[in-house]
Every structure is written in structure tokens, then in C-alpha cells.
Amino acid sequence: MKSKFIKILAIVGGIVLLNVLASFVFFRLDLTEEKRYSISDATKTLLENLDKEILIKVYLDGDELPGGFERLKRAVNETLDEFQVYGGTNIEFRSINPNAENDTKKREDFYAQLMKKGMQPSRVIDNKNGRQVENIIFPYASVSYEGKEVPVQLLKGTEGRTAQEKLNQSYENVEYELANAIRKLTLKEKKKIGLLTEFTDLKPLNFADLITSLQERYDLFIIDAKLSPTFQGLDALILPKPTLPVDDSTKYKIDQYIMNGGRALFFVDGLKVDSVSLEGTFAQPLELNLTDLFFKYGVRINSNIVKDGASSAAIPMVVGNMGDRPNIQPIPYRYFPVINNFGKSLITNNLDLIFCKYVASIDTVQAPGVNKIPLLMTTPYTKVLNAPALVTYNEARTETNQEEYNDGVKTIAYLLEGKFESLYKNRLLPSDSQYKSFKAESVPTKMLVCSDGDLIVNDLSPKTGNPLPLGFDKTTQHIFGNKDFVMNAIDYMIDENGVIQARGKEVKLRPLDKLRTRDERTKWQIINIVLPLGVVILFGVILYMLRKRKFAY
CATH class of the missing domain: 3.40.30 (Glutaredoxin)
Structure with a gap:
């Protein structure tokens, strides 16, 4: 009797000791x-x-x-x-x-x-x-x-x-x-973002939603390239839809900003598309003085327009008359691709569709030490028009000829990561005043190159003139994921160990096999209901028999 009491006391004492130790040691185990x-x-x-x-x-x-x-x-x-x-x-x-x-x-x-x-x-x-x-x-x-x-x-x-x-x-x-x-x-201390707007002829209202969203999270600065001797001190620099050539002085500052670890986002068109009419207008090459810079970093924005025959936004078109009034219907416009093909990245994980206008294709070129990650891609059913390209609204009235749309998947946005080589390497002489501070190779850094300047431009309300949400499609009244894409990209680039990592969570859907649940319904009911009860009953019978044998005289 005494030995049983000591045994019970030892068990209770062990449980108490285990609970005391557990209060000092914290751990959680996720077995999913x-x-x-x-x-x-x-x-x-x-x-x-x-x-x-x-x-x-x-x-x-x-x-x-x-x-x-x-x-x-x-x-x-x-x-x-x-x-x-x-x-x-x-x-x-x-x-x-x-x-x-x-x-x-x-x-x-x-x-x-x-x-x-x-x-x-x-x-x-x-x-x-x-x-x-x-x-x-x-x-x-x-x-x-x-x-x-x-x-x-x-x-x-x-x-x-x-x-x-x-x-x-x-x-x-x-x-x-x-x-x-x-x-x-x-947030106590905000990161610093620079917006280089002096090379676009668009007004601040066209970037209103982007500017407001950036100001909520960061300290935003509208950069005057001529007055800024350097872009150092900024955590990220954005070049939004340039329509004017970037001067050599600014290009050098951008290059050296990147060489010193700066993060840059470029939203640059491949062709210049002026006001489009029903009959059409020719899209011309857009000379921005950035081709050699991008080429050195590992990408080339082509002078073309990509039409997507399988995934595109709609525009309102007159398709006939209804009585004495024109019958206006939304018609897919293949010059406005809707992107639903994403590369694997925290930036694009669980992202909504992206609304684009007059995009160009991007090719990669050799750049040692640079990892090129495709982010936004078209469907395989594309047709590429090289400059000068005729762009017309009437094209929406024609049917998609699948044989013509066979140029394959085209990438329109790349994330570049690694060590970049300066465009100006071996170009500066020791006598040059910039020679002492010049860096020929960057520290590890990141940049984003997108061949659609309109991706970050918001439309204005035709009635009030007020800015509409970024990514808003006036035809469908749907807000696409353009703003999320830009904000995710900035988060990923300047706060790589931040909460953006939470976007990597993936929960798999595991739907039941409908055919098996229909054909094997009785079997699985028995397995899930009868079998557990049978195991419990069998365990009880075995326990009863063992106890009977132990205490039998």
C-alpha cells in the first residue's frame, strides 16, 4: 500500500514539475x-x-x-x-x-x-x-x-x-x-521614396492615387533632377511613364544611385501612342535615352506593341442601332492586355488581374551576376506589331484569327536582382571631377523594369475631372490589381525582411473526389463511423478479458 502511495505521489509531483518547467519554456508546434x-x-x-x-x-x-x-x-x-x-x-x-x-x-x-x-x-x-x-x-x-x-x-x-x-x-x-x-x-520612421516626374508630360493628377498610397506608408519626394546633385539617401526611386528623353546627367545619377545599392522602378513604354481614332494612328519609336542603361543591366524594352488575343480589356463600341439610337456594347480591345499570368514571386502572389495599355515585350540580355525574374506575362496567344505600328479602335470589331496570334508568351515586367555593372565603367578619366566617387559595380540590389507606363497612371473622371482609382476600368467598373502590384514591389525591394514575407503563405485546396464520394459512399461511411466504434468495442472486450484473467481464482 505504501509503495502504491509513493508511486502516485511521484506521478503527481512529476506532473507539477513538468508544468512549472513549461511555464519557463515557450514553444508552439505546427504540424500542417x-x-x-x-x-x-x-x-x-x-x-x-x-x-x-x-x-x-x-x-x-x-x-x-x-x-x-x-x-x-x-x-x-x-x-x-x-x-x-x-x-x-x-x-x-x-x-x-x-x-x-x-x-x-x-x-x-x-x-x-x-x-x-x-x-x-x-x-x-x-x-x-x-x-x-x-x-x-x-x-x-x-x-x-x-x-x-x-x-x-x-x-x-x-x-x-x-x-x-x-x-x-x-x-x-x-x-x-x-x-x-x-x-x-x-511605423515610427518612414522610408524615403523619390518620384522622378520631370520627364513625363502627364500632370500630377494622373499619378494622384499612386502618390496618395505612397504618402500613407513612406516619405515621398518629388525629385528635381537638375537641382539634385545625387539621388543618394532615397530608399527607392520611381521613373513613371517618361515621354521626354532623360538627359545624360540624370542618367549618370540614376546609374550611380543603383551602384550604391539604390532600388529603382522603371515604368517605360516601348512606343509612343498619340490619340487614337477609329481609322487609326501610327505608334512611333519613343527615344528616352535609356536603352543602353537597361541593356547594361540585363534587359531590353523592344520598340513594339503586343496584342493579346485571349485576355484583354473591353472598350465601348457602337455595334449598330437600337431604334433611332446607337447600340453601344463593350468589345474586347486587344491592345489593352489584362495580365493573369504571373511569375513566382512574393510581389505577385495572390495578385488580382493587371490592366495594361499598349505594352511592349521585354527581352533579356547577358548581364553576369544579375538574376532576372519574370513578373508579368501575356497569354501565349499574342501578336507583335513592330514600329511603326498602326493602332486603331476599329480593330476591336474584327474577330481574333488564332493563326495570327501565335507569337507566344511575352514578358512585360522583370524583377532584376544581383550586382550590376555601371554603364559608365571604363568611360571616366582620372581627371574627371566625378572619378573619385564613381563606382563601377554595385553592391547587391534590386530593380523593376516594366514596359507599360500606363500601369501606374490613373484616369480622370470625365464628369468631375477628379482622379479615379489606379487600375479602375471605366467600362467594367472593376478596380484591377495595379496599385497592389506597385506597392508590393516597393515593399519587397526596400523591406525584404518585412511583413511582405507573409504573402508567401500558401494553403492548398483539397477538394473531395466527387465521383468516389458518390460511388463509394457506403464504404467510407462504414470506415468513418462503424470502424472507430468497432475498435473501441474490441478494445473494451480485450481489456475485460485481461482483467478477468488477472483476478480469476
Whole structure:
């Protein structure tokens, strides 16, 4: 009896000791294949360094959410639980059901408050008990810090994908969207971005959405190249849709900025397209004095226009008359490719479609030490028009001849990484005043070259003259992923160990085999219901027999 008591006491003491030791040692183990319950090291660091409380309100809540939204809600709650592990008492979150209020007037007033903050509801039709029921869902959260609040869109997915695929993309993006909002609010020291606009004849209003988005996250400077002796000190430099030649002095400054580790983004057209008419106009070569610079860095923007016969935006065209009025219909315009073919990169992961206009193809050339990563690509069904290229609106009326669109996939944006060689290597003499500070080879750095200057240009409203959102298509009223592409690229290039790493999360869809579930339904019901019960019963019988034998006289 005494030995049994000592044994029980030892077991209890061991359990207590184990719990005491566990309070000093913290670890979490995620056994899922894609690490769906883990967050990135950058997010952990962001949360551990919080100095004040962050309040997160999640409006994706309710008793009867459709299945896909219920899964997204669980993903949000699981992610926020993980945030609390690393943020401690500085992370507080609440789940709010926008439909909880029974009073119709109060509920609609609450809807109006959320919409005023930029949260637009999704109307989802669901089948319940054989009836169609409309659900109003707000797939949003809000993040508050020191009196500032930003909305976070939780439902984001690529156009053209199924509802299940869009929800899965949203699932993958939850950590990044929430962490990015926290970073935006808690940022103490902003990176410096330079916008080199003096070589474009477009107005600041044409870059209004880009400028506003950059100012939210960074210190933005409009650069005057003539007054700036150097571009050093900037974390990134953007050259947006130049239409005028870049002078040699500025080109040298760009080269040396890159040689000293600067990050640069170039959005440069291959051809100059003036106002297009129904009959057409000829697109001419665009001389920007940048060809030799890009060539030295490993790419060449060709003097051509790529037409995409399989994926393009639409323009309104008169296709006939309806009574005494013209019948206007949206017709695919192959000079406006819609990009849905992305290279593998954190920049393009889970990115929405990209809306482009009059793009050129980019070729790569030899540049030792430079890794060239394609980011944006057309479909294989393309037709390339070399300069001078006739561009006409009437072309939209013609059918796509598949035999003509056989030029294959064309890349229109490259990410270049590595050590670059200066264009001016072996050109400067020791007597030159710039010789002492000159660098012939860069430290490891990055740049982005895109052959569509319009990708970062927002249109203006024809009624008010106010800027429209970047990537907004007036014909379909859809906002494409242009702005996300640019902001992701800047994040990746200047904050490579930042929360952009959270975009690498991938959660695989594992749908059931519909044919097998139909044909083998009974077998799997037996395996999942009868077999576990049989194992439990068998274990009980064996245990009973062993006890009977042990205590039999």
C-alpha cells in the first residue's frame, strides 16, 4: 500500500514539475504541411515590438455564415489568436456581428457607419431548407492605434477564379493584410521614396492615387533632377511613364544611385501612342535615352506593341442601332492586355488581374551576376506589331484569327536582382571631377523594369475631372490589381525582411473526389463511423478479458 502511495505521489509531483518547467519554456508546434497556423518571423517581430495597445474589430461574424465565409472567419480568429501569443496584452480583438441588431433602423444605421469607413458589404445568396436566403456580410476588420483607424479588407481574390478559390486566396492573405495595417499605423520612421516626374508630360493628377498610397506608408519626394546633385539617401526611386528623353546627367545619377545599392522602378513604354481614332494612328519609336542603361543591366524594352488575343480589356463600341439610337456594347480591345499570368514571386502572389495599355515585350540580355525574374506575362496567344505600328479602335470589331496570334508568351515586367555593372565603367578619366566617387559595380540590389507606363497612371473622371482609382476600368467598373502590384514591389525591394514575407503563405485546396464520394459512399461511411466504434468495442472486450484473467481464482 505504501509503495502504491509513493508511486502516485511521484506521478503527481512529476506532473507539477513538468508544468512549472513549461511555464519557463515557450514553444508552439505546427504540424500542417503548409504551416497554416504559423506566422512569419517578420510579423512576430512587429508584434513583439508594439509599445501600445492595438484594437482589432472583426466584422465577419454571424450565426449562419455561408460555409466559405465561416472558414475565412475561423482563419481570421486563428491568426489573431497567434497575434496575441506574440503581441501579448498589446493585442486585443473583438468579433462584431453587423446583423445582430434586431431593430431595422439601428441595423441600417450601423451598416451606413461601416460603409462610411470604406467597408462595402457583400451580398451572398445561400440555400437553406430549399429556400434562397440573402446574407449581407461585411468581410472587413478595422485596426485602431492611438486614435487612428484603418479598414482591412479580408475578402480579396483574383477575378475569373471560382468563389472557393477566391476565399482560399483570402485565407492565405489574412496575416499579411492585418500585419500590414498594424505596420502602417505603428511605423515610427518612414522610408524615403523619390518620384522622378520631370520627364513625363502627364500632370500630377494622373499619378494622384499612386502618390496618395505612397504618402500613407513612406516619405515621398518629388525629385528635381537638375537641382539634385545625387539621388543618394532615397530608399527607392520611381521613373513613371517618361515621354521626354532623360538627359545624360540624370542618367549618370540614376546609374550611380543603383551602384550604391539604390532600388529603382522603371515604368517605360516601348512606343509612343498619340490619340487614337477609329481609322487609326501610327505608334512611333519613343527615344528616352535609356536603352543602353537597361541593356547594361540585363534587359531590353523592344520598340513594339503586343496584342493579346485571349485576355484583354473591353472598350465601348457602337455595334449598330437600337431604334433611332446607337447600340453601344463593350468589345474586347486587344491592345489593352489584362495580365493573369504571373511569375513566382512574393510581389505577385495572390495578385488580382493587371490592366495594361499598349505594352511592349521585354527581352533579356547577358548581364553576369544579375538574376532576372519574370513578373508579368501575356497569354501565349499574342501578336507583335513592330514600329511603326498602326493602332486603331476599329480593330476591336474584327474577330481574333488564332493563326495570327501565335507569337507566344511575352514578358512585360522583370524583377532584376544581383550586382550590376555601371554603364559608365571604363568611360571616366582620372581627371574627371566625378572619378573619385564613381563606382563601377554595385553592391547587391534590386530593380523593376516594366514596359507599360500606363500601369501606374490613373484616369480622370470625365464628369468631375477628379482622379479615379489606379487600375479602375471605366467600362467594367472593376478596380484591377495595379496599385497592389506597385506597392508590393516597393515593399519587397526596400523591406525584404518585412511583413511582405507573409504573402508567401500558401494553403492548398483539397477538394473531395466527387465521383468516389458518390460511388463509394457506403464504404467510407462504414470506415468513418462503424470502424472507430468497432475498435473501441474490441478494445473494451480485450481489456475485460485481461482483467478477468488477472483476478480469476
